[in-house]
Every structure is written in structure tokens, then in C-alpha cells.
Amino acid sequence: MFQKTRIWEKSDSPRMDAKFFSSRHDHILVYAKNIDTVEINRLSTTEVPSHYNKTDESGRRYYLKPLRAMGAEDDRASRPTLYFALTAPDGTEILPVRADGSDGRWRWSRERIDENPELLEWVNGRKGWAPYYKIFADTSTGTPPETLWRHEEVGSNRTSKIEMTQVFGGDKSFDTPKPEALVQRVLQIGSVEGDLVIDSFLGSGTTAAVAHKMGRRYIGIEYNGTAYSHCYPRLKAVVDGEQGGISRAQNWHGGGGFKFYELAPTLIVKDKHGNPVISGKYNAQMLVAAISKLNGYAYAPDADVFWKQGLSQAGSFIYVTTEYLTAAQLDDIARELPEYERLLICAPAFDIGLGKRYENINIRKIPQSVLDKCEYGADNYNLNIVNPPELDEEEWEDCEDA
Ligand SMILES: C[S@@+](CC[C@H](N)C(=O)[O-])C[C@H]1O[C@@H](n2cnc3c(N)ncnc32)[C@H](O)[C@@H]1O
Structure with a gap:
């Protein structure tokens, strides 16, 4: 399905800098992978449309x-x-x-x-x-959404600028914010409470803020500083019950929460000789989490046993080390590992023959063990690591100043 909807913005006069026509509306494109399975919600009507032109005795x-x-x-x-x-x-x-x-x-x-x-x-x-x-x-069970949405109903670019000022004060401008009522209508039509909404261009966070107030679950993705300067503080304000945008219409008074993640940097980079090596941006914990994940293990460090850092679904453990692994170290670990348990060790280098020394211990080389699962050279590398690094106070301030 593909449909264009117009948002009509009333202004006092046409834009005088227009060379040909003065544009007074935006477009929304509606797509569906399979139109046969599409369900569009009707809009509930509080005002009775004018074509209900008769009134009975009651x-x-x-x-x-x-x-x-x-x-x-x-x-x-x-x-x-x-x-x-x-x-x-x-x-x-x-x-x-x-x-x-x-x-x-x-x-x-x-x-x-x-x-x-x-x-x-x-x-x-x-x-x-x-x-x-x-x-x-x-x-009547509501009206089907129409293709012309007036600014009185869904707001305009001016409305969204006012909403931005309400949430952030006057100092946080954003070029292309959408009014909350507009996103509210999109979510009314295309989702019900509890549905998952994704906006991969989150910008100032409007979709997430509206989804939160409307009881939808949501994922927002943003690769720019506005993730810190706009999305995060805006969603915090929503959770605290801010009263801008659609809050009154949704009877929103705060509550709920959200998680804020950073994507990890690329795990493997090339050194000056062109060889793949682990990126210096990874600290020990991030590295263990990343290599565990790429090998199919859940990162779950054992508080007492240093070499039990993750667990696979099959019940096998993983140990990731950046040190050279010697036969003596391996023997120490093997003594503690019961025969019925299995262990994968990832290390940058190890003594010859270690891989075959124990039946229930497998050894792989870093980074070769994960090379085929990696992308290179992209700082927005799509690796979801456990416990992503949190920004400290100073970094937050940097973002806010940006
Ligand atoms: C037009 S704005 C979104 C406006 C937003 N809907 C709002 O109302 O605030 C587009 C956003 O997408 C972000 N963006 C563009 N390409 C991206 C990408 N590949 N991954 C994540 N974000 C991206 C830009 O940084 C920008 O903030």
C-alpha cells in the first residue's frame, strides 16, 4: 500500500520567497508490505461530522x-x-x-x-x-482517516517549535521537529496500546515521547548529538509527567521508564600493517561482552570464578582473555572444570597444541574467532553489548553544550 496524506498548514500569507508556488503542506507516505494484512484504525469522533444532518426526538x-x-x-x-x-x-x-x-x-x-x-x-x-x-x-465506529490533515487537528511546524520550547526552554532548537498531535494521529491509525513502534530517525524524540504517552512500547534510533541533547532529556521529562504536546489529550501524568543504549564502536580495526586487531576503544568488560555475544554466549560473569564469563544455551562457559594463554594456566582451569562441563577460551595467542589438550575445552584465537561476524571501520557498528558504557557527568555536559 502506498498513500500520500497532506498536512495543511494555514499561514496568514503565502511565502513571498517562493519562486513558483508557495508550499503550504507536508506529505506523509504510508507503506505496507502486504496490503491484504493491513488494518487501519478508524478515528473516534468527538465532534459530530456535519453530514449527520438530522436529529431525532431524543x-x-x-x-x-x-x-x-x-x-x-x-x-x-x-x-x-x-x-x-x-x-x-x-x-x-x-x-x-x-x-x-x-x-x-x-x-x-x-x-x-x-x-x-x-x-x-x-x-x-x-x-x-x-x-x-x-x-x-x-x-458509528469512528471515521476512516482522511488524506487531508488540517493544522487545527494535528499541529504544524510552528506548533512543534512551541512544543520544543515548552520541553527544553528557548535554547534547544531543532530544525525539523514534528508536532506531537501529528505523531499521535499516526499511532492512533497504525497501532494499539502495547504495540511496538520504531523510529530509526528519532531526531528530537517526538515519536518516542508520543508513543510513551500513548502506552505504546518503542525503539528510537539516533546517530547524532540530539540523542543526548534532546531525546534523553525529553523522555526523562515525559516520565516525570511534562504537560506539553498531547499530554492533556492523553491524560498523561508521568510514569514508566526507558533504557538508553549506545551502540558499541567497531570491535576490530586494522593495525598499521593491515592486520585485524581489537579496537583500542574496547575496555576489558566490553571486549568480553562483545566476544561472548559474537560466539553465541550471554555475558554473565561469575563473581567467584574468573574464567566463567558467559554462558551458552547449551550450558557451555566462555572465558575471554587478552593475555597469552600458557599450558600451565590451561591446566589450572581444567582442574577446576568438572568433566561434564564445557568451556570455550578466546585468547590472542596460546601454546602450541593447547587446542587438543582437553576434550571439554575448546580454544579459539582472537580476533580470528569473530572476524567473519564483524563489520569494519564503522563507528556505528551494530553490536549490542551488555551493560553499555554510561556517560559520566562531564560527557553529559559536553553533549548538552553541543
Ligand atoms: C528529520 S529528523 C527526525 C525528526 C523527528 N521525527 C522529530 O520529530 O524530532 C531526522 C533525524 O534522523 C537522524 N538520522 C539520519 N540518518 C540516520 C541514521 N542512519 N541512523 C540514525 N539516525 C539517523 C538525523 O540525525 C536526524 O536527527
Whole structure:
């Protein structure tokens, strides 16, 4: 599915610097991998749309739809049982007749008509009496979203700038923030509470902030300083119950939480001779976590046994060391390892023959053991390490100043 929606921004006058046309709207593109499985939520209506132009005796607004079927398969032959006479208020018998004079059919069966007389209304028009049925505003299940979204409903670029100022004060500008109400509408249409929302271009954090207030789970990704200067403080404010944006509409008063991760730098770099080596950006803990993960182990250091640093699903342990591994060291470890347990040791170098010394101990060379699982030279390398490094006070301040 692919659809364009326009966000209309009202301004007092056209942009005078426009060379040809002054653009007054943005676009949202809607995609689906498979349109057959797409479900679009309808928007609940608090205001009754103007086409509900009639009011019954109890004040309920409704509009009338012809009882005669119209469109595809509206002829008698398609549904013969829905062709029958109804009695108009003046006693005349009325049959469903198509515009071309041929036999048509009703939308409802005779039983349904008999059971719901209060929903029928007769109109005496140019062509005589015709039955209609009532559609009430308060029983409608909401309206399908339309392709034109007005700034009164979803905000505009100006709204989002004001929202930014509310959250951050005047000193944190961001070029392309979206208004919260706009993202709220997108999430209303495309998700329900508890769904997972992802924004891989988080910018100032609007999607995450709105998702949080709307009870959605979310993942936001941002590779720039705004992750620290905007997303983090904004989400903290949301958790603390900030009252900007859609907070009032969502009856938001704070709560919940979020986790903030940094992607690890690339694990392997080339040295000056072009050989792959472990990046100097990795400290010991990061290295163990990374190599454990790349070998299929969960990082879980044992408080008492230094060589039990991670565990595989099959119940095997992993030990990662940056030191040369000698036969004597291996023998020490082997003495402590029961025969029924298995251990993988990753080391940069080791004595010849160690790999075959013990049946239940496997030894691999770093970095060769993980080379085929690595990317090179990218600082946003996609390796999720356990316990990512936290920024210290000074680094936070640097980010905030940025
Ligand atoms: C147009 S802004 C997003 C605005 C955001 N929706 C808001 O309302 O605040 C796009 C953001 O995507 C970020 N970005 C661009 N390429 C990226 C990438 N490959 N990975 C992560 N973030 C990226 C940019 O740094 C920028 O902050």
C-alpha cells in the first residue's frame, strides 16, 4: 500500500520567497508490505461530522441512507429474496426500482425491517415515497482517516517549535521537529496500546515521547548529538509527567521508564600493517561482552570464578582473555572444570597444541574467532553489548553544550 496524506498548514500569507508556488503542506507516505494484512484504525469522533444532518426526538444526530441497494449487485437477480414490496405511510406498495427503471433490491431482509421499524424513515420525494434507514453518529465506529490533515487537528511546524520550547526552554532548537498531535494521529491509525513502534530517525524524540504517552512500547534510533541533547532529556521529562504536546489529550501524568543504549564502536580495526586487531576503544568488560555475544554466549560473569564469563544455551562457559594463554594456566582451569562441563577460551595467542589438550575445552584465537561476524571501520557498528558504557557527568555536559 502506498498513500500520500497532506498536512495543511494555514499561514496568514503565502511565502513571498517562493519562486513558483508557495508550499503550504507536508506529505506523509504510508507503506505496507502486504496490503491484504493491513488494518487501519478508524478515528473516534468527538465532534459530530456535519453530514449527520438530522436529529431525532431524543437529540441523537443521524443521517439517512437509501434502503434500496445501490452500486454493484443492486439488481433483483443478484439477491432475489431482497425484492419485495414495502408499504409507504400513504398505504401505497413500494418496490425497489433502479434508476433505469429495472427491478432492484433492498439492502435489508424483511425480518430485519420488521424488527427495526424505528430505524426506518420514509421520504416523499420527486419520485414518490422511498424508504431510508438511519445511521446515528454515536453508534458509528469512528471515521476512516482522511488524506487531508488540517493544522487545527494535528499541529504544524510552528506548533512543534512551541512544543520544543515548552520541553527544553528557548535554547534547544531543532530544525525539523514534528508536532506531537501529528505523531499521535499516526499511532492512533497504525497501532494499539502495547504495540511496538520504531523510529530509526528519532531526531528530537517526538515519536518516542508520543508513543510513551500513548502506552505504546518503542525503539528510537539516533546517530547524532540530539540523542543526548534532546531525546534523553525529553523522555526523562515525559516520565516525570511534562504537560506539553498531547499530554492533556492523553491524560498523561508521568510514569514508566526507558533504557538508553549506545551502540558499541567497531570491535576490530586494522593495525598499521593491515592486520585485524581489537579496537583500542574496547575496555576489558566490553571486549568480553562483545566476544561472548559474537560466539553465541550471554555475558554473565561469575563473581567467584574468573574464567566463567558467559554462558551458552547449551550450558557451555566462555572465558575471554587478552593475555597469552600458557599450558600451565590451561591446566589450572581444567582442574577446576568438572568433566561434564564445557568451556570455550578466546585468547590472542596460546601454546602450541593447547587446542587438543582437553576434550571439554575448546580454544579459539582472537580476533580470528569473530572476524567473519564483524563489520569494519564503522563507528556505528551494530553490536549490542551488555551493560553499555554510561556517560559520566562531564560527557553529559559536553553533549548538552553541543
Ligand atoms: C528529520 S529528523 C527526525 C525528526 C523527528 N521525527 C522529530 O520529530 O524530532 C531526522 C533525524 O534522523 C537522524 N538520522 C539520519 N540518518 C540516520 C541514521 N542512519 N541512523 C540514525 N539516525 C539517523 C538525523 O540525525 C536526524 O536527527
